[in-house]
Amino acid sequence: MDAILLQILNGLDKGSAYALIALGLTLIFGTLGVVNFAHGALFMIGAFCAVTLQRILTLSTITIDETQKDFLGNPLKVKTPYVESWFGPETGAAIIDWSVPLAILFAIPVMLLIGYVMERGLIKHFYKRPHADQILVTFGLAIVLQEIIKAFYGANPIPTGAPAAFRGSFDFGSMFGFDPNTIIYPYWRMVYFAFAAVIIGGVFAFLRYTTFGMVVRAGMADRETVELLGINIDRRFTIMFGVAAAVAGLAGVMYAPINSPNYHMGMDFLVLSFVVVVVGGMGSLPGAVLAGFLLGILEAFASMNEIKAIFPGIDQIIIYLVAIIIILTRPRGLMGRPGVMEE
Amino acid sequence: MFGLNQKDTRLFLIVAAMTLLAPFILNPFPEGTAMAQMFNAGYPDLMQRFVIFGILVIGFNILFGLTGYLSFGHAAFLGVGSYAAVWMFKLVGMNVVPAILLSMVVAGLFALLIGYVSLRRSGIYFSILTLAFAQMSYNLAYSVLGNPASNFNLTNGETGLQLLLDDPRVLGESVTADGSIPVTNFFGIAMRDSFNLEIGGWLFTFNAGYYLAGIIMLISFYISIRIFRSPFGMMLRAVKSNQQRMNYTGLSSRPYTLAAFVISGIYAGLAGGLLSSMDPLAGAERMHWTASGEIVIMAILGGVGTLIGPILGAGFNEYFKNILSKINDEVLHQWLSFMPDGLENAFVGVLHFFVGKGWHLSLGLLFMMVIIFLPGGLVEGGQRLARLFRRRRPSDDDSQKSAQSTPAE
Numbered sequence: 136m137d138a139i140l141l142q143i144l145n146g147l148d149k150g151s152a153y154a155l156i157a158l159g160l161t162l163i164f165g166t167l168g169v170v171n172f173a174h175g176a177l178f179m180i181g182a183f184c185a186v187t188l189q190r191i192l193t194l195s196t197i198t199i200d201e202t203q204k205d206f207l208g209n210p211l212k213v214k215t216p217y218v219e220s221w222f223g224p225e226t227g228a229a230i231i232d233w234s235v236p237l238a239i240l241f242a243i244p245v246m247l248l249i250g251y252v253m254e255r256g257l258i259k260h261f262y263k264r265p266h267a268d269q270i271l272v273t274f275g276l277a278i279v280l281q282e283i284i285k286a287f288y289g290a291n292p293i294p295t296g297a298p299a300a301f302r303g304s305f306d307f308g309s310m311f312g313f314d315p316n317t318i319i320y321p322y323w324r325m326v327y328f329a330f331a332a333v334i335i336g337g338v339f340a341f342l343r344y345t346t347f348g349m350v351v352r353a354g355m356a357d358r359e360t361v362e363l364l365g366i367n368i369d370r371r372f373t374i375m376f377g378v379a380a381a382v383a384g385l386a387g388v389m390y391a392p393i394n395s396p397n398y399h400m401g402m403d404f405l406v407l408s409f410v411v412v413v414v415g416g417m418g419s420l421p422g423a424v425l426a427g428f429l430l431g432i433l434e435a436f437a438s439m440n441e442i443k444a445i446f447p448g449i450d451q452i453i454i455y456l457v458a459i460i461i462i463l464t465r466p467r468g469l470m471g472r473p474g475v476m477e478e
Numbered sequence: 479m480f481g482l483n484q485k486d487t488r489l490f491l492i493v494a495a496m497t498l499l500a501p502f503i504l505n506p507f508p509e510g511t512a513m514a515q516m517f518n519a520g521y522p523d524l525m526q527r528f529v530i531f532g533i534l535v536i537g538f539n540i541l542f543g544l545t546g547y548l549s550f551g552h553a554a555f556l557g558v559g560s561y562a563a564v565w566m567f568k569l570v571g572m573n574v575v576p577a578i579l580l581s582m583v584v585a586g587l588f589a590l591l592i593g594y595v596s597l598r599r600s601g602i603y604f605s606i607l608t609l610a611f612a613q614m615s616y617n618l619a620y621s622v623l624g625n626p627a628s629n630f631n632l633t634n635g636e637t638g639l640q641l642l643l644d645d646p647r648v649l650g651e652s653v654t655a656d657g658s659i660p661v662t663n664f665f666g667i668a669m670r671d672s673f674n675l676e677i678g679g680w681l682f683t684f685n686a687g688y689y690l691a692g693i694i695m696l697i698s699f700y701i702s703i704r705i706f707r708s709p710f711g712m713m714l715r716a717v718k719s720n721q722q723r724m725n726y727t728g729l730s731s732r733p734y735t736l737a738a739f740v741i742s743g744i745y746a747g748l749a750g751g752l753l754s755s756m757d758p759l760a761g762a763e764r765m766h767w768t769a770s771g772e773i774v775i776m777a778i779l780g781g782v783g784t785l786i787g788p789i790l791g792a793g794f795n796e797y798f799k800n801i802l803s804k805i806n807d808e809v810l811h812q813w814l815s816f817m818p819d820g821l822e823n824a825f826v827g828v829l830h831f832f833v834g835k836g837w838h839l840s841l842g843l844l845f846m847m848v849i850i851f852l853p854g855g856l857v858e859g860g861q862r863l864a865r866l867f868r869r870r871r872p873s874d875d876d877s878q879k880s881a882q883s884t885p886a887e
Binding site for chain 1: 550595599620621622628771774775831841843
């Protein structure tokens, strides 16, 4: 029992990331009908938003402290981050410590802007072109974005720590009556899951309970009729593209402490996210979320040693296997609408 | 000639001449000069890559160009072919012929399996299915099938499959007389053998491996022309233009698309086998999905659905990759030294991101530009230029436009 719970928990953090990226992909696909191969790059850019903010916050003045000497006998150079000199040492240190959560505030406008520019500048011109062209141009864009990040931040992963309060692990099991020390779970992964749940809930609430969301849903169902009613649906879809980009970006920001950001992390997640979208059903938002968590948890189970002893290597391929079976037996995915994108 | 019409014969002869004379064409600058350092591409390793990737993309074009099915997993066949060839070198002998044959057979069977499943879907689903299969093969090759500790070590994981001194090689020798691993050969002609010809300041290298690969590429090219012009090719084009209508007329398109998929898989396996023949080392990274992406890029750069496009695309991609990665800041400073200092530094600072290690960025941008402005690739670019110079009548122009192929949904 505790082993099963542990695997479910282990699957949650990856599942959350898959669900968030797949949610954005589905939003774009459902609204604009575009397969966005650059979505992984947006996730990666989000993670680098966290890195950037951390770098900005730790910009320092260097003062020379004559009273202290380093081991060569020269006066010691003391780095004081600007934020510490502005807000006082304690507050400043706390701000730096909390740079990853703060990066959420930084990432939202950045990602919205990137999404907006991407849609207006590039993807807009590809609605009338075949799907193959859309895939190719966004694939090219993904390479370009990835290389730009690589040019500025280098090829090595950049460790980006969570706030000190959320480092380390806690005994999850003992809180629910399991034996102590059987289910140890890192704090930050729990935070990530909660964060993902909030974002997903937010997106759904936005679509469900606002007029804007209602119009977008109407546009997803029947674009032409909405246009005939005199509503500028393109504009709203553009904004939804920005929202999708922001969701991917936020997923990236919060993922930075789990996996040190590197320039190809987006590509690694992208392929899996596609699989998630297909399993969930193209164009189905709940499907994407459900499939994301399911596949994340399935992957965690497949990487148990007991399972691997029976099927070696199953953890590497389980997601693809599931996807292949789903596409062949139920092409519209778990929760796709009948007739939508079955071919 | 050989059942080709006049136009195709001319095209084939031009390609044949270019391939056979490549050592001259690619070395236009005298040896040892700065220009030669930068722009000469006539060394064996690069020339081999030109023709081998040419084969790969010719095969890819038979699938994507004719049927419109965009496979995002073609690198899997390349990788399988490479592994098969290296195994042949390990077990049977260092002759490249059985190795290449085996890699074609294995890749063909693999393509049959994957194609049988993937081709049940079209459009995006097909792309994602092939992507999933390729990524699955990559993961398997990287982990389970390549665990050096197990008895079933097919791929040797991260290190890559390589030749060892204690390999059996039943038809050859395990170890040469001087105690090293024997080299790959074509009935005694070692692949790495080169003949250097010096004329004046120029140095031309004729490499055995290049000529073997080049001749195989010409054969592949010939076969692809025949496929393009055959009733079978016509069927594939019909799939691209309107598969539904084809099904309604009572024709099952699946056997045709499957045949095209397997043929292009065999081409990829052949390319993989040749890669291993030139350098007997096969790694899983050849199967990674970015490698598949590169195949797509090459095909698009050249021009999808055209005969010459794949060869142009592969050559262009490899050549510019090579040149761009050679340019560094020093070279830039040298080139821009005519400018005022401040301006020079600014230019170098900007260009720095596009050359040297940043060549990926330039090629990515170029790829995007081609897709946005020139969906027909270099071939379409050439046609547009030609039209510009000839100044044809507009009606003529229109008929040509409608004849141009558009990728299918």
